[in-house]
Amino acid sequence: MSGLKNLKKRRRVQVISIAGACVAFVLVLLWFMPSDSFQFFRSPSEVADAPPMPNERFRLGGLVETGTLVRGQGQEISFAVTDGGASIPVVYAGILPDLFSEGEGVVAQGNMINGRFEAVEILAKHDETYMPTEVLDALKAQGIYVDPNGARITN
DSSP states (O other): OHHHHHHHHHHHHHHHHHHHHHHHHHHHHHHHSOGGGGOOOBOHHHHHHSOOOTTOOEEEEEEEOTTOOEEOSTTEEEEEEEOSSOEEEEEEESOOOTTOOTTSEEEEEEEEETTEEEEEEEEOOSSTTOOOHHHHHHHHHHTOEEOTTSOEEOO
């Protein structure tokens, strides 16, 4: 029976070693990933201050600027995203979320090409009052956030 105990102990050590190696591998991968891989979105002011590299895919978040929504042929649409400090023109071809409208929060994923943001995805909101915390914080910092009850909130 002594041989069976040694086999179980050896198996346990092997499983723990393999699990430890997997955890170490994931940590090394995370260490060498670019730091901008962890950024949820950039505000229009951040994009205006530090333009992204060509062909860099990122997320742009803010409010759909009132008066900029233009529907083109088919599913093509253009609008501007603002945070109160800057405004970035956006073009998108696709189906928009049901709750997409002017003055509402939006997060779009895509690339900056020739001075405009070409979105490949417009992220849906959960309901008419939902806004990502990062967008909310950026709008509060700019002093232009209006809560759903109509009260203007500033820092």
